[in-house]
Amino acid sequence: MIFNINFLKTKKQKLALSLLFDLVHTEILFGGGAGSGKSLLGCVWLIANCFKYPKTRWLMGRATLKSLKESTLNTFFDIISKFELKEAIKYNQNSGLITFFNEAEILLKDLAYYPSDPNYDSLGSTEFTGAFIDECNEITYKCKEVVSSRLRYKLNEYNLIPKLLMTCNPAKNWVYHEFYKPYKENTMPHYKAFIPALVSDNKFISPHYIENLRKLKDTATRERLLNGNWEYDDDPNKLFEYDDILDLFSNYIESSNEYFLSCDVARKGEDKTVLMAWRGLEVLEIQTYPKTKMNEVADLINTMRMKYKIPLSNVVIDEDGVGGGVVDLLDGCKGFIGGSSQINTGSKLLNYRNLRSQCYFKLSDLVKEKKIRINADPSVRDLIIQELEQIKDCGDASDRRLAIIPKDIIKDAIGRSPDYADVCMMRCLFELKQEIDIDFYSYFAKL
Numbered sequence: 001m002i003f004n005i006n007f008l009k010t011k012k013q014k015l016a017l018s019l020l021f022d023l024v025h026t027e028i029l030f031g032g033g034a035g036s037g038k039s040l041l042g043c044v045w046l047i048a049n050c051f052k053y054p055k056t057r058w059l060m061g062r063a064t065l066k067s068l069k070e071s072t073l074n075t076f077f078d079i080i081s082k083f084e085l086k087e088a089i090k091y092n093q094n095s096g097l098i099t100f101f102n103e104a105e106i107l108l109k110d111l112a113y114y115p116s117d118p119n120y121d122s123l124g125s126t127e128f129t130g131a132f133i134d135e136c137n138e139i140t141y142k143c144k145e146v147v148s149s150r151l152r153y154k155l156n157e158y159n160l161i162p163k164l165l166m167t168c169n170p171a172k173n174w175v176y177h178e179f180y181k182p183y184k185e186n187t188m189p190h191y192k193a194f195i196p197a198l199v200s201d202n203k204f205i206s207p208h209y210i211e212n213l214r215k216l217k218d219t220a221t222r223e224r225l226l227n228g229n230w231e232y233d234d235d236p237n238k239l240f241e242y243d244d245i246l247d248l249f250s251n252y253i254e255s256s257n258e259y260f261l262s263c264d265v266a267r268k269g270e271d272k273t274v275l276m277a278w279r280g281l282e283v284l285e286i287q288t289y290p291k292t293k294m295n296e297v298a299d300l301i302n303t304m305r306m307k308y309k310i311p312l313s314n315v316v317i318d319e320d321g322v323g324g325g326v327v328d329l330l331d332g333c334k335g336f337i338g339g340s341s342q343i344n345t346g347s348k349l350l351n352y353r354n355l356r357s358q359c360y361f362k363l364s365d366l367v368k369e370k371k372i373r374i375n376a377d378p379s380v381r382d383l384i385i386q387e388l389e390q391i392k393d394c395g396d397a398s399d400r401r402l403a404i405i406p407k408d409i410i411k412d413a414i415g416r417s418p419d420y421a422d423v424c425m426m427r428c429l430f431e432l433k434q435e436i437d438i439d440f441y442s443y444f445a446k447l
């Protein structure tokens with residue numbers, strides 16, 4: 001039995017298939033717009049591989065098995081029936097396994113993040129020849145890394161290289177930073193590729209579908225799905241608007257004579273120690289170090305304090321982990337414990353799950369009001385933008401308290417710890433205190 005891949009394709013699908021069968025690219029992202037032929041490309045590629053390489057094993061994944069079965073798998077079976085290949089496969093719905101006549105197989109996988117399996121150990125036991133992840137923006141960076149690490153089954157036998165095909169619509173998460181940005185800035189590593197494809201590239205789609213996309217009322221959704229605009233994030237839970245974040249680097253703000261220092265101390269190997277010196281709400285200087293010893297961090301803080309004449313009482317240091325030791329060495333500074341209770345600012349209306357959430361909401365207000373200015377090198381600037389975009393409200397109505405998503409979820413989205421955002425957030429501890437003063441002041445003023 002043969003599957004002839006020489007059917008009519010869009011130009012973009014043709015380009016993608018040429019990269020998918022070369023011996024250079026191991027990670028290919030296709031799409032960036034709705035209805036651009038993403039799912040069809042992935043299914044055709046898997047079928048072609050299964051026909052070509054007997055006894056190989058391929059992964060077809062999506063965040064949930066439900067969405068995989070309701071959409072991507074339908075496209076798969078449409079192709080199977082269009083090419084009259086029903087006799088060539090067997091589908092076991094319970095095990096999510098599609099077996100081909102030549103013993104090649106496609107395993108359907110649920111790739112969602114489950115707190116009970118944070119390291120995706122459930123994927124760890126199976127080796128695959130290659131993988132197709134549809135709508136990869138719905139999975140975490142870590143999951144993508146784990147899938148990549150499982151691609152080695154029968155590669156040598158067929159002289160293949162590991163291939164991971166991912167498709168998605170624009171999303172402001174790891175996909176943006178791993179693919180779209182390097183593509184736009186021409187810094188993509190040679191083994192990775194992004195092929196932008198929009199509905200306008202798909203001549204096979206109904207004009208009514210395009211019309212419906214044009215009629216979308218929400219600008220962000222229309223920009224993303226119709227025009228493939230990656231700069232719009234329509235997540236309603238985000239705390240910082242993209243334009244407000246960009247303004248951070250050019251805002252004109254009120255001058256101040258008071259100086260502050262905020263510092264996050266590296267905990268694990270990949271985290272960084274970050275120090276920020278502030279004049280009022282302006283970041284004057286940012287220093288970044290790899291994992292550093294306690295007394296070295298204390299020295300760095302003292303050097304920065306001396307430079308800007310910052311009193312110890314205006315210094316805040318993350319007290320969790322190694323930072324706790326630094327706080328002990330610098331008697332008189334403020335230790336920041338993100339998980340501790342909120343500070344009472346006198347407001348009866350606002351309740352926060354913890355201090356970290358309270359300070360992030362305060363930072364969000366100050367950023368919206370254009371009261372903060374950050375002076376930073378372009379590379380650090382990009383990291384700050386990336387991190388602040390990931391800070392989101394948990395949106396948990398049952399808890400009745402305002403809360404920020406846990407750090408681990410942010411790490412999964414961007415592949416690292418949000419060190420710079422956290423250091424900006426900690427600075428807001430001093431602004432909460434001011435609220436108490438203002439409240440007292442207005443209280444006495446009324447008497």
Ligand SMILES: Nc1ncnc2c1ncn2[C@@H]1O[C@H](COP(=O)(O)OP(=O)(O)OP(=O)(O)O)[C@@H](O)[C@H]1O
Pocket residue numbers: 008009010013033034035036037038039040041075202204205
């Ligand atoms: N090469 C092709 N030949 C014929 N029809 C095609 C081709 N590519 C895509 N189509 C058709 O275009 C439509 C959209 O394709 P597909 O579902 O693969 O797009 P998508 O980008 O995955 O869409 P969505 O954003 O909705 O997930 C489908 O009806 C599909 O059958």
Ligand SMILES: [Mg+2]
Pocket residue numbers: 038039040071134
């Ligand atoms: Mg699709």
